[in-house]
Amino acid sequence: xxxxxxxxxxxxxxxxxxxxxxxxxxxxxxxxxxxxxxxxxxxxxxxxxxxxxxxxxxxxxxxxxxxxxxxxxxxxxxxxxxxxxxxxxxxxxxxxxxxxxxxxxxxxxxxxxxxxxxxxxxxxxxxxxxxxxxxxxxxxxxxxxxxxxxxxxxxxxxxxxxxxxxxxxxxxxxxxxxxxxxxxxxxxxxxxxxxxxxxxxxxxxxxxxxxxxxxxxxxxxxxxxxxxxxxxxxxxxxxxxxxxxxxxxxxxxxxxx
Numbered sequence: 001x002x003x004x005x006x007x008x009x010x011x012x013x014x015x016x017x018x019x020x021x022x023x024x025x026x027x028x029x030x031x032x033x034x035x036x037x038x039x040x041x042x043x044x045x046x047x048x049x050x051x052x053x054x055x056x057x058x059x060x061x062x063x064x065x066x067x068x069x070x071x072x073x074x075x076x077x078x079x080x081x082x083x084x085x086x087x088x089x090x091x092x093x094x095x096x097x098x099x100x101x102x103x104x105x106x107x108x109x110x111x112x113x114x115x116x117x118x119x120x121x122x123x124x125x126x127x128x129x130x131x132x133x134x135x136x137x138x139x140x141x142x143x144x145x146x147x148x149x150x151x152x153x154x155x156x157x158x159x160x161x162x163x164x165x166x167x168x169x170x171x172x173x174x175x176x177x178x179x180x181x182x183x184x185x186x187x188x189x190x191x192x193x194x195x196x197x198x199x200x201x202x203x204x205x206x207x208x209x210x211x212x213x214x215x216x217x218x219x220x221x222x223x224x225x226x227x228x229x230x231x232x233x234x235x236x237x238x239x240x241x242x243x244x245x246x247x248x249x250x251x252x253x254x255x256x257x
Contacts, residue, residue, distance in 0.1 A: 084160050084224075091169070092167065094253055098129055105234075112138065128234075137245050137251035
């Protein structure tokens, strides 16, 4: 397994593999023939960035059996999704602020993210594994009251697309079996979510295949797999949200209301 990161160091943006507290710097293309430069830097000396610069972020809705049962909604026959704005991306550790003028609840959603590593257009489920670069942690933050503000048009993209509402990272872990993973969300020191990825309605490979029939998936693109039970709103003026996936890492951000 490798854990890939992007970072800034001494004014320059770079990428490499994380091993404990040290980063092995690479050159070239993370997704196609990256090679070590021979340089290592201390994790403590860098500022981590989101691990990719996606051309698009695809966010799933209703992709877990347990949540569909809790909401008493039918399980979908095909993936239900929205596109999040690229400007929603922020760095691990960043402070996310509630939009000015918005007074409704701000919701956390701990999720597994799929990072595409190879251009995928109309691929089969069997081909999907070769197009997945790795997996990451996601907090799909939502201004929940926006969704139903206008009764004629559910505003999912707006509710989830505010600046900073799409933190992911801090690493991309390769050679991971997603069906073995468990997502935990800890809000202000209290565990709020703990659910298995094995409960997904559309598993990772099938999801990538189906989405590739709707649009071309590019290297670095992020697919947010959706969340399960336990989502909720943040109440404190300053909130610490940790998305933990053993085998990948922990994404931590502060959300100010």
